[in-house]
Amino acid sequence: MIVLLSAVVAILFGSGAFLVLKPDLFRVVIGMVLISNAANLTLMASGLSRGSAPLHPLDEDRVADPLVQAMTLTAIVIGFGVTALLLALSYRVYTSHATVDLDDLSLREARREEQLDRERVERVERVEVEA
Amino acid sequence: MLALALGAPWFAAVALVFLDGRRRVVGLLAAAALAVNLGALIAVAVDVAGNGPYELVTGGWPSGVGISLRADALGVLFAALSSAVVLSALLYEVLSGVRGRLFPPLALFLVTGLTGLFLTGDLFNFFVFFELSMIAAYVLSVYGGERRQIGAAFIFAVVNLLGSFLFLIAVGAIYHVTGSLEMGAVARRFGDVDPASAILIAVTFFVAFGVKLGLFPFHFWLPPLYTGARPAVAAILAGALANIGSYGLIRFGAGLLPSELEFGAPVLLALGAASVIYGSIQALSRRAVAEVLAYSSIGQAGYILIALAVGGPVGYAAAVLYAVVNSVNKTLLFLAIGLRGWLVGAVFVVGAFSVTGIPPSAGFFGKVALFQAAVEQQSVALVALVFLGGALSFVYMFQIYQQDYWSGRETAGTLRAAPRAVALLVAAAVLGLGLWPEPLLALTTAAAEVLGSRGAP
Numbered sequence: 001m002i003v004l005l006s007a008v009v010a011i012l013f014g015s016g017a018f019l020v021l022k023p024d025l026f027r028v029v030i031g032m033v034l035i036s037n038a039a040n041l042t043l044m045a046s047g048l049s050r051g052s053a054p055l056h057p058l059d060e061d062r063v064a065d066p067l068v069q070a071m072t073l074t075a076i077v078i079g080f081g082v083t084a085l086l087l088a089l090s091y092r093v094y095t096s097h098a099t100v101d102l103d104d105l106s107l108r109e110a111r112r113e114e115q116l117d118r119e120r121v122e123r124v125e126r127v128e129v130e131a
Numbered sequence: 132m133l134a135l136a137l138g139a140p141w142f143a144a145v146a147l148v149f150l151d152g153r154r155r156v157v158g159l160l161a162a163a164a165l166a167v168n169l170g171a172l173i174a175v176a177v178d179v180a181g182n183g184p185y186e187l188v189t190g191g192w193p194s195g196v197g198i199s200l201r202a203d204a205l206g207v208l209f210a211a212l213s214s215a216v217v218l219s220a221l222l223y224e225v226l227s228g229v230r231g232r233l234f235p236p237l238a239l240f241l242v243t244g245l246t247g248l249f250l251t252g253d254l255f256n257f258f259v260f261f262e263l264s265m266i267a268a269y270v271l272s273v274y275g276g277e278r279r280q281i282g283a284a285f286i287f288a289v290v291n292l293l294g295s296f297l298f299l300i301a302v303g304a305i306y307h308v309t310g311s312l313e314m315g316a317v318a319r320r321f322g323d324v325d326p327a328s329a330i331l332i333a334v335t336f337f338v339a340f341g342v343k344l345g346l347f348p349f350h351f352w353l354p355p356l357y358t359g360a361r362p363a364v365a366a367i368l369a370g371a372l373a374n375i376g377s378y379g380l381i382r383f384g385a386g387l388l389p390s391e392l393e394f395g396a397p398v399l400l401a402l403g404a405a406s407v408i409y410g411s412i413q414a415l416s417r418r419a420v421a422e423v424l425a426y427s428s429i430g431q432a433g434y435i436l437i438a439l440a441v442g443g444p445v446g447y448a449a450a451v452l453y454a455v456v457n458s459v460n461k462t463l464l465f466l467a468i469g470l471r472g473w474l475v476g477a478v479f480v481v482g483a484f485s486v487t488g489i490p491p492s493a494g495f496f497g498k499v500a501l502f503q504a505a506v507e508q509q510s511v512a513l514v515a516l517v518f519l520g521g522a523l524s525f526v527y528m529f530q531i532y533q534q535d536y537w538s539g540r541e542t543a544g545t546l547r548a549a550p551r552a553v554a555l556l557v558a559a560a561v562l563g564l565g566l567w568p569e570p571l572l573a574l575t576t577a578a579a580e581v582l583g584s585r586g587a588p
Contacts, residue, residue: 020289028285032292039296039303046307068306071255075299078262082292085269089288092273093281105282 005045012038023102025090032086036079043072132178133187133200136171136210137246139164144239152235158225161235165218168242172211175202180577186252199313201252205386205451205578209378210249212455216370216462217242219557223466224363226549230275237274238367241267245371249378254302254312261298261375265291268372275361283355290352294342301335304328318387333391336383337399344376346436347406350429354413357425362469365421369428370462377435377454384439385447385582392442399440404516406433411523420468420531424461427486427527430520431457434501437513441504448579449500455571456497459561460485466554474555476536481558483528485565488521493564496572 012034019031047069051062054069094100097108143164150157179185184203188194221238229235244264251257269291272284306312308328309320321329338349345353357365384392392399410430414423435457438450464482467475481492488498498521505513564571 020293025285028289032289035293035296039299042300043303046303048307048310067312068303071303071306074255074259078259082262082266082288085266086285086288086292089269089273089281089285093285096281102282109282 001050002045005041009038009041009045012041023104025093025100025102028102029083029086029090033079033083036075036082040072040075040079043068043075132171132175133202133250136168136175137200137243137250139167139171140239140246141243144236144243147236147239148233152232153229155225158221158229158235161239162218162222162225164239165214165221165242168246169211169214169218172207172214172246176204176207176211176574178202179204179207180574184581198256199252200247200250201314202250203578203581204574205378205382205581206249206251208451208455208574208578209374210246212458213245213249213371213374214242216458217245217367219462219553220363220366220370220466223366223469223550223553224361226553227363227469227547230361233270234274237267237271240264241271241367241371245374248375252314254305254314254317256312258295258299258302262295264372264375265295268368271364271367272356272360274364280359283352283359287352287356290342290349294339294349297335298339301332301339304332304335308332314382314387321388322390329388329391330394333384333388333395336388337380337395340376340379340383341402342376343379344373344432344435345429346376346432347402347409347429350406350410353429354422354425357428357465358419358421362465365424366462366465369424369465370458373428373432373461374454374458376432377450377457380435380439381447381450381454381582385442385450389442389582392439396440396442399436400513403433403436403440406430406436407516407520408433411520411527414527415523415530417527418534420535421465423527423531424464424468427524428457428461430524431461431486434497434517434520437516438501438504441508441513443507444576444579445500445507446504447582448575449497449504451578452500452571452575453497455575456485456493456564459557459564460494463554463557463561466550466557470551470554472551475551476532478551478554478558479532479536481561483532485561486528487525491562491565493561493568493571495565496568500575 016031016034016038019027019034022028022031047065047067049062049065051064054063054066090100093105097105099105099108143161147157147161152158179202184201186194187200188197189200190197217238221235224234241264244260244262244267247260248257248264251260269284269288272287273281302312305317308324309317311317311320342349357369360368407430410426410428410433414426414430417423417426435450435454438446438453440446441449460482464479464486467479467482485492485494488494498517501517502514505517
């Protein structure tokens with residue numbers, strides 16, 4: 001079981017890391033989702049005991065560790081919120097730069113920077129001429 | 132008191148989300164909630180200094196079942212520091228005009244998260260508060276910035292989320308090998324853990340916190356973010372959020388995993404030295420003030436790592452002291468670059484003195500503690516490194532001073548008197564800590580003792 005889980009976590013984390021390295025913002029977000037689920041699965045796998053569901057009238061003596069389940073649930077909620085935030089950020093990038101490609105984005109930003117610099121220099125020169 | 136410190140900003144934040152934060156009243160309300168938080172934290176600090184650490188188990192559960200909040204000297208010091216930093220940045224921004232409706236509640240959420248994570252005794256609770264403050268920071272990082280800010284903010288969010296998930300995995304691993312999430316129990320039981328898995332867990336924690344602090348190999352997200360952010364946000368990020376990284380390294384490295392820290396000391400020394408030299412040289416080659424300060428943050432983070440690697444009471448005390456001083460310096464400098472006009476140059480000089488470690492400022496004691504740690508280690512190379520780093524920081528700080536304040540060139544910034552008063556107050560605090568350092572030194576020594584006593588098996 002633990003070997004299977006490790007393999008699944010490894011594949012999830014690996015694919016997530018692969019996607020995060022892509023320039024497309026939405027792929028990066030999907031990659032983060034995969035990595036967050038790899039972390040959740042690791043958390044589940046770190047339980048100390050395995051057995052039936054830990055509900056109150058315990059009919060078996062072996063129950064599953066409830067603590068890791070509670071932690072995973074919290075982590076899932078946090079991961080969900082963060083994913084929503086990342087999607088909102090990518091949407092902001094898209095609306096303000098009309099691109100979701102990181103390479104494209106840095107190119108546009110560099111161009112805009114140059115333009116701002118030029119304007120600044122022109123302004124200073126104008127001031128000096130006036131003086 | 133602990134409940135008040137945590138509750139005041141939390142409830143205020145939830146209430147203020149529904150109001151328009153651009154109105155001055157809302158901003159001042161947020162500042163009042165933060166002031167309550169800071170006051171409660173100072174009361175807790177005084178209590179802890181007198182009567183030793185104490186615990187509060189939430190929800191009235193018996194100890195060991197419920198989630199515990201734990202106030203000790205180290206946690207309270209960082210919590211009060213971060214709260215003060217965010218309070219000054221918030222006041223600064225409110226007085227110079229808030230641009231987004233969510234700024235005040237976000238600052239409050241950030242402080243709630245920070246207070247919670249510095250004062251928790253439970254690893255998973257640490258993660259939850261940590262995410263609370265990080266998410267507030269992700270949103271804050273796009274606040275009022277220019278368009279180019281969003282790209283940097285996205286990268287910041289992704290890189291730091293990776294750090295958070297690594298942290299989560301390490302928490303799961305710690306639970307599996309020790310059977311507990313309570314920091315005290317983990318520290319006691321960690322000695323029996325198989326060294327191979329112990330070192331793996333330690334490395335994962337190190338990477339997670341190294342990312343937050345912006346140490347040398349994990350720093351690449353930091354300069355564009357600090358450069359594009361508004362001064363108040365940059366001050367919050369550099370002065371309060373980076374504390375998570377330094378606190379995490381100190382608490383988890385020195386407090387929970389001291390033998391692994393000792394084992395990894397040569398690597399930490401090398402990374403710290405690389406951070407110092409890389410940060411200083413990059414800062415030297417930059418012209419934009421915010422960029423110089425961003426690279427300077429990377430360099431200063433290296434010192435904390437070096438002090439931690441030296442270890443022992445002297446090294447730990449130096450690490451704590453340097454982390455505190457660095458956070459105050461960066462807050463002051465980032466606030467100063469958004470201003471212009473009378474006395475702002477003087478404020479900047481106070482910050483610059485403090486970064487380089489010239490006497491009447493708080494930075495001097497940070498540097499003294501570092502020299503002490505280096506001499507303790509009896510390593511000529513370390514003393515030389517600390518000296519070289521100080522000299523380089525002197526050069527880059529005064530290079531920007533000369534360029535921006537002597538040349539009389541008009542820099543962008545607000546001319547209002549009120550935000551300048553806030554910056555002056557922070558400058559006065561830096562000078563005050565330098566002139567009357569006993570309380571701070573006593574607190575850092577107490578914090579280092581906490582680590583020593585808990586680290587002992």
